Amino acid sequence: MLDFHIHQPDSSLLEAIKHKIDFKTKPLGALGRLEDLSKKICLIQQTTTPELTHPTILVFAGDHGLAREGVSAFPQEVTHQMVMNFLAGGAAISVFCKLHQLNLQIIDAGVNYTFETLPNLINKKVGYGTKNSLTEEAMTPQELEQAIQAGTQLVLQQRESGCNIIGFGEMGIGNTSAASLLMAALTGISINDCIGRGTGVDEKGLAHKVKILQAVYDHHQDKTSDPMAFFRSVAGYEMAMMLGAMLQAAESKMILLVDGFIASSVYLMAHRLYPAIEAYAIFCHQSNEQGHSKMLESVSANSILHLDLRLGEGTGCALAYPLIQSSVAFINDMASFESAAVSQKS
Ligand SMILES: Cc1cc2ncn([C@H]3O[C@H](COP(=O)(O)O)[C@@H](O)[C@H]3O)c2cc1C
Numbered sequence: 001m002l003d004f005h006i007h008q009p010d011s012s013l014l015e016a017i018k019h020k021i022d023f024k025t026k027p028l029g030a031l032g033r034l035e036d037l038s039k040k041i042c043l044i045q046q047t048t049t050p051e052l053t054h055p056t057i058l059v060f061a062g063d064h065g066l067a068r069e070g071v072s073a074f075p076q077e078v079t080h081q082m083v084m085n086f087l088a089g090g091a092a093i094s095v096f097c098k099l100h101q102l103n104l105q106i107i108d109a110g111v112n113y114t115f116e117t118l119p120n121l122i123n124k125k126v127g128y129g130t131k132n133s134l135t136e137e138a139m140t141p142q143e144l145e146q147a148i149q150a151g152t153q154l155v156l157q158q159r160e161s162g163c164n165i166i167g168f169g170e171m172g173i174g175n176t177s178a179a180s181l182l183m184a185a186l187t188g189i190s191i192n193d194c195i196g197r198g199t200g201v202d203e204k205g206l207a208h209k210v211k212i213l214q215a216v217y218d219h220h221q222d223k224t225s226d227p228m229a230f231f232r233s234v235a236g237y238e239m240a241m242m243l244g245a246m247l248q249a250a251e252s253k254m255i256l257l258v259d260g261f262i263a264s265s266v267y268l269m270a271h272r273l274y275p276a277i278e279a280y281a282i283f284c285h286q287s288n289e290q291g292h293s294k295m296l297e298s299v300s301a302n303s304i305l306h307l308d309l310r311l312g313e314g315t316g317c318a319l320a321y322p323l324i325q326s327s328v329a330f331i332n333d334m335a336s337f338e339s340a341a342v343s344q345k346s
C-alpha cells in the first residue's frame, strides 16, 4: 500500500559544508547546534548555499471516537470550534504563523461536524470522526489509504507552489491518547509511561485515562507486531493524513518540521516504515507532555526548543522557524576569516 521512495541524501558535500562553516568569523563550533541545523539543511538541499522558500504549516483536524470515553479534559466539539478559530486568526498557531510570515493551511481531515463551505478550509474529510478504538478499529483500510493519499497530495501541491520547508500540526480532542497508544506499540515502553495529561486532566482524570488506554491497548495487542495495523486501529484521520504528508515531504526532499507529542508519534510511525526520513526531519521542541522526552529519545532526536509547551497545532514548528532561518542566514551571509581579514587562531 505504501510506496514512497525516501533516500538518505548524498553525504559527499559534507566536507565542503563543514569547511564553509568552520571558516566563518567565529571560534570553531561556536554557533553550536545552529551549525548542525545548517549542515542538515545543506545536505537535504545538496548545496552550500541553502534557502528556505514558501515556508508552510499544514494543520490537520480530526475527531476521535475514543473521545467519548472521557479521556480528555475538553469535549469533542472543541475540535470544530478550534478549526473556526484557526480560520479567524485567533489560535496560537495563527498568531505565530502571522508573526513569522509562515503560510498556514487548515485541513478538515475528519472532523465530526459539517462545515459550511469556507474559502480557507481545505476539505479532505475522510469521515465524521474515527470509530471508538476501545471496541473497534478506528478506521478501515480504505479510510487509512484515503487519508494517506490526501496528505501526499497536499504536500505535492505545496512543493509545486515552491515550498521547501513544511511543518505539520494537528487538532483533535483525544489525540494524545492515540499518540500514547502508538508510542507504546512502537517503542515497547509500558503504556503507563506513555500517558500524560493532554489538555490537563486532573489526578482522577489521569487514572481514568490510564485505565481506558490500557484496555484499548489490550484490545488491539494482537496487532502490535504489525505497526500499520495497529496505527489504523488507534490513530485519527488527522494523524493518518499527517503520516502521508511527512512521508511525501521526505520523498520530495523537503525540510520536515516535527512538532510535539502527537506529531512525533506520527513521525515514529513514519520512521519505522522509512528510517531514511530522519535525514529530512528537524525536531522543533520537546513538549511538556509526559512521554515526549522518551519518545524523542527512542528515535535519537534532539529538539531545538524546550519551552514546556503542551499545545500541538504546529506551534513548536512556528516558534522554532526563526532559529532555522538563522542557521541558513549564517552560512550564507557571515563573512569568512579571509573575506573579513580577521586573523585566525595562532
Ligand atoms: C482549546 C484547545 C486548543 C487546542 N489546540 C491544540 N490542542 C491540543 O489538545 C488536544 C489533545 O489533547 P487531549 O488528548 O487531552 O484532548 C489536541 O487537539 C491538541 O492539538 C488544544 C486543546 C484545546 C482544549
Ligand SMILES: O=C(O)c1cccnc1
Residues within 6 Å of the ligand: 176, 197, 198, 199, 259, 260, 261, 262, 263, 287, 288, 289, 292, 309, 310, 311, 312, 313
Ligand atoms: O505536545 C503536544 O503536541 C500536545 C500536548 C498536549 C496536548 N496537546 C498537544
